[in-house]
Amino acid sequence: MQELVEQHTGRAFPQKPIEQLWGAVGAVFSSWGNDRAVRYRRLNGISDALGTAVNVQAMVFGNMGEGSATGVAFTRDPSDGTKRFYGEYLENAQGEDVVAGIRTPCPINEEGRTRGTEHLPSLEQTMPKVYRQLLRLAKQLEKHYRDMQDIEFTIQQGRLWLLQTRSGKRTARAAVQIAVDLAKERLLSRDEALLRVDAHELDRLLHPILDPQAERRILGRGLPASPGAAVGAVVFSADVAEERARAGEKVVLVRAETSPDDIHGMHAAEGVLTTRGGMTSHAAVVARGMGKPCIVGCGDARVDDEARVVHFGDEVVREGDRITLDGGTGDVIAGELPTILPELGGAFDVLMGWADKRRRLSVRTNADTPEDARVARSFGAEGIGLCRTEHMFFDPARVLAMREMILASNAAQRENALAKLLPVQRKDFEAIFRAMEGLPVTIRLLDPPLHEFLPHKEQEMREVAAALDTSVAELRARVAELHEFNPMLGHRGCRLGITFPEIYAMQARAIAEAARDVAKAGIRVAPEIMIPLVSHPKELARLRALVEDVVREILAGSRRAALKVGTMIEVPRAALTADAIAESADFFSFGTNDLTQMTYALSRDDAAKFLPDYLESGVLEQDPFVSIDEEGIGALLEMAVERGRHTRPGLKLGLCGEHGGDPASVSFCDRIGLDYVSCSPYRVPIARLAAAQASVARS
Amino acid sequence: MQELVEQHTGRAFPQKPIEQLWGAVGAVFSSWGNDRAVRYRRLNGISDALGTAVNVQAMVFGNMGEGSATGVAFTRDPSDGTKRFYGEYLENAQGEDVVAGIRTPCPINEEGRTRGTEHLPSLEQTMPKVYRQLLRLAKQLEKHYRDMQDIEFTIQQGRLWLLQTRSGKRTARAAVQIAVDLAKERLLSRDEALLRVDAHELDRLLHPILDPQAERRILGRGLPASPGAAVGAVVFSADVAEERARAGEKVVLVRAETSPDDIHGMHAAEGVLTTRGGMTSHAAVVARGMGKPCIVGCGDARVDDEARVVHFGDEVVREGDRITLDGGTGDVIAGELPTILPELGGAFDVLMGWADKRRRLSVRTNADTPEDARVARSFGAEGIGLCRTEHMFFDPARVLAMREMILASNAAQRENALAKLLPVQRKDFEAIFRAMEGLPVTIRLLDPPLHEFLPHKEQEMREVAAALDTSVAELRARVAELHEFNPMLGHRGCRLGITFPEIYAMQARAIAEAARDVAKAGIRVAPEIMIPLVSHPKELARLRALVEDVVREILAGSRRAALKVGTMIEVPRAALTADAIAESADFFSFGTNDLTQMTYALSRDDAAKFLPDYLESGVLEQDPFVSIDEEGIGALLEMAVERGRHTRPGLKLGLCGEHGGDPASVSFCDRIGLDYVSCSPYRVPIARLAAAQASVARS
Secondary structure, eight states: OHHHHHHOOSTTSOOOTHHHHHHHTSOOOOOOOHHHHHHHHHHTTOOGGGOOOOOOOOOOOSOSSTTOEEEEEESSOTTTOOSSOEEEEEETOOHHHHHHTSSOOEESSGGGOOTTOTTSOOHHHHOHHHHHHHHHHHHHHHHHHTSOEEEEEEEETTEEEEEEEEEOOOOHHHHHHHHHHHHHTTSSOHHHHHHHSOHHHHHHHSSOEEOTTSOOOEEEEOEEEEOSEEEEEEESSHHHHHHHHHTTOOEEEEESOOOGGGHHHHHHSSEEEESSOOTTSHHHHHHHHHTOOEEEOOTTEEEETTTTEEEETTEEEETTOEEEEETTTTEEEESOOOEEOOOOOHHHHHHHHHHHHHOOSEEEEEOSSHHHHHHHHHTTOOSEEEEESHHHHOSHHHHHHHHHHHHOSSHHHHHHHHHHHHHHHHHHHHHHHHHHTTSEEEEEOOOSOGGGGSOOSHHHHHHHHHHTTOOHHHHHHHHHHHOOSSGGGSSOTHHHHHHOHHHHHHHHHHHHHHHHHHHHTTOOBEEEEEEOSOOSHHHHHHHHHHHHHHHHHHHTTOTTBOOEEEEEEOSHHHHHTHHHHGGGOSEEEEOHHHHHHHHTTOOTTTGGGTHHHHHHTTSOSSOTTTSOOIIIIIHHHHHHHHHHHHHOTTOEEEEOSGGGGOHHHHHHHHHTTOSEEEEOGGGHHHHHHHHHHHHHHHO | OHHHHHHOOSTTSOOOTHHHHHHHTSOOOOOOOHHHHHHHHHHTTOOGGGOOOOOOOOOOOSOSSTTOEEEEEESSOTTTOOSSOEEEEEETOOHHHHHHTSSOOEESSGGGOOTTOTTSOOHHHHOHHHHHHHHHHHHHHHHHHTSOEEEEEEEETTEEEEEEEEEOOOOHHHHHHHHHHHHHTTSSOHHHHHHHSOGGGHHHHTSOEEOTTSOOOEEEEOEEEEOSEEEEEEESSHHHHHHHHHTTOOEEEEESOOOGGGHHHHHHSSEEEESSOOTTSHHHHHHHHHTOOEEEOOTTEEEETTTTEEEETTEEEETTOEEEEETTTTEEEESOOOEEOOOOOHHHHHHHHHHHHHOOSEEEEEOSSHHHHHHHHHTTOOSEEEEESHHHHOSHHHHHHHHHHHHOSSHHHHHHHHHHHHHHHHHHHHHHHHHHTTSEEEEEOOOSOGGGGSOOSHHHHHHHHHHTTOOHHHHHHHHHHHOOSSGGGSSOTHHHHHHOHHHHHHHHHHHHHHHHHHHHTTOOBEEEEEEOSOOSHHHHHHHHHHHHHHHHHHHTTOTTBOOEEEEEEOSHHHHHTHHHHGGGOSEEEEOHHHHHHHHTTOOTTTGGGTHHHHHHTTSOSSOTTTSOOIIIIIHHHHHHHHHHHHHOTTOEEEEOSGGGGOHHHHHHHHHTTOSEEEEOGGGHHHHHHHHHHHHHHHO
């Protein structure tokens, strides 16, 4: 509303020097109706009781024949930020005509000609003097406001009138370019340039987007869980997704919801659509981690798995039909829309370089595979803050050994199955250590409840029973036995390590052997073993001892491999007793996803039923899974930071929840003194910029 | 071990005047083997490195013919506490003979004769002089130790030797009687008398117990979830339980686990046995609330619902077969054992009277029905701290309207169903208000997720669909839609009130109208409406406004009915933000069951899989569902108390979790300054005594 304030001449508002400029161009034009005035007052917090000011002003007319015109100009190109004067105008017209699109506007200058406007006149050509005046004023305005301007003007019988100027809207790409250029032009300091780019918006630069020109036939709308555009044939199961993708087809996986069983299908698909779940549902989290477009909680859609169709109202989309997902808006679109992959320009690297110099927080990534690790490093990750080992087990080739381990009826059988998993895990870790070349790698030991690894469907049960040489009845009995009412608060995390110490021992061995072997090859390694779901100091003390017993011998004499042991702080009780827990921890990593779920009593997989109501009706101002809830969960984090460092001043502190890629949360982490945040690979640049902005804000 | 210390003459232990007494009877006899010495040292924390002391002592012999004997005596009756000298002896025998039970021991005196010992001599008869000496020494010992003594003696050729004296073991009934008598005899102060009774043990006084003489054939063993004895015919479903009970049969409900659907069956049964679940599983909590014997997590048993049998190893128990549960030990016993209902003597009332004068904490009860309320008042409850309204809906006659409400597809249908529930609820509350006669009644508005009210079995679905004039498919779809991954953290508590305000409005109306009507009848009423599962201050602010809007008009001008609105603090975030929440709360009631589950990430229904391992291996020293975890959950409570009272100094604070009936937790509540605890009716006397003991301990 800045521009409106500038136009307003009532004494309630300060007079700014720029108003001398308005004098230079004649007068200020205003034709506010009463509605607009009321809205303006409300927006500016002026009581209606003050009444409506009466503005008596001369009108200017762009439609007084030849020599009159009206138009819009940008001081730089709002689509890519190039420094060039850019705009459109119409001769003998009023502002509405430009906006309404009835006549094709002409380019403001020769440089601005594009396909389709070659034959049209330009203002530069037809009214060179007025054009030069406009250009000069535009430069003056940009310099005054220190930002790219969006200017509305009218020419009445050869005389130029400015109607409005304001900071222009721009794409993410343009925002980066303009900020960097303005800093190079000394109009902005580097700190100011860093603040000029909305870190959230960077996300758009990192994913392919839909061609904004293409027409959209919208089938439904869900939550924009992971940005980017996905185009492909609809499939309803992870297996079909994998099968068709192997055959070279692009597919979009459509499900009511996803589970860890669907990981291979999500990997294979271009994008994921679910009818249930929220911004941090399984589908959303995994897709963001993969950098894959995803729309969740699309209530307009109803999947019929048996008929292999999805209904959007009356519209039926069958398996194989093409759809397009816009992960940035949540639109589900019929058919195949063209996509664009934005290129990262030099300005992006410059800005990121400034950010890296300015920030105090390190930025790591959540990565489970060497591929993820490499992508994240290319985006500037300085380590892995969360490597989830369970995803490694869901691979169809491995899950059988995992299932054998779970179904083992005695320790010998279990050891036997674990022996099959050991070399596989060792290889995983080796590849990740090599990819990270000595950067710290935080590996979380097995976390999810064991029933997540077992089959639940009849057909799959038969296959697994046959493969494991057991009966379906026995398998079903074990599945039933492992069933939990509230799995999030059940037999998972370090509780598995306490009840089945051989599992964690195997994982520790795999990590240590991989570290030893990579170190032998002359590559530095810095593994950090993270024990999940600790709620009591004794759990960590006991499991640390277990891990150290296994590791000590393997790493003896390996100077290139130094291993740390720490814990995830994700249970409220752990935060409350952080002083005691710190006695056995080299580091804390705040798992704010689960910490939010437990502290808020909010299951992210179930919250879709009421969270939208909460946000809409204003009970909550923000989704606590998107930005850290500072009053509640934040207070707990601060407590844990203080208590942990009280016991161990050098305690390394990080955050590895989804919040690590959210600018507001990154800023919070900076304020409370964490050492690093860790986020999904595609969010690393966002976190880097946000961390720099936080540093600037603190200074 | 006090008595052993007394015998020990090493200089490490203080000499007590009582040793002069030993002198009086000749010498101290000792025949410790090396094992016993080692155990003694360990128990007393004396390092083994100190070596074994060599005791060279004369032996005494009770088997040196006539005039020699050995025996055991109690200064008061250990079974009921009566003040009479009580004991047994054998002529010409050593101690082992008394213990081994090869010969029937003789009564020590004439008073002690019972059926079966009429024909035997008594010590009083055969050695009157020695008997009088023993009696005199016994009195002296009791006076010295200020407690009932258990004395071992040997008579060698007419000379009396005391081998040992110690505070005697006693039943709960005897403990109460002895404490009261000793105080009346001025051997103890009233404060000391209060501390002499283990509050836990009172539980035994309040439930029927199995005849300890009866022989037990044990089928299996589970967790002793709710004390008392239950005898009846095995049934496998709540419906059959109800049916048979109506026909006058005593039944024991046996299930893998129970759910709210089973409530009517639990009410109907004498006791409950489950094969799954822990001390705070649904079955355990509900059974304790009902004061009904219950054994849970009986891993030895396997229920086959279809065959209607339960296997205990190779043993098969069929529907209708009799079994007996010992809720105090966890024993499942074949057949029907005789039970005894202990009578509460005058001493109990005296002790409780002293406790009531001494305690600062109020004691309320958790009661959902007028019957519960009356039982609790008879046990001394000073109000209802938790009246769960959902249990009222599970009644088969009402659940249909509840289901209609849940399945309503629009607000009008929902209002229609709620209109049917309103008069029913009003009647419930009226009856409870009348039973409590002006004592405070805290009513929790609807808390559980709605799917708990819907049928899940095929047959039941068909019945419900027919009754509600809908299709099974539609019903099944709604059930599926309401399914939650982690229902504890799902769409429940005040979230129902936010998304379906008409439900809470109906409940508030029912409460207010009941209060108005009872007040009109001249009876005072003090309802307190409690909003559950609040995690954010705005939830409470909004729902308080909703409730007040409904209530204001109804209660206008009713001087006898003052209504308060407060919240349950059961979500960690609520404790953390208690200062803001207190702005809309007249009271806080700590729901430590859920608070423990969330703060500890510990689902009580699932914890049975690993909690036993934790307790056995010493990772945890106690089950946090039994006694409040002071370091974790306790720290959170203290924080909430401080923050809540900071905002509102007069804030009333209570606790209504299962912990309200646990002496250690009651003591904690006293220390942190709560106003009251609330527990199941049968635990009210325990809480009263524990509260008094806490007061004594603090002074």
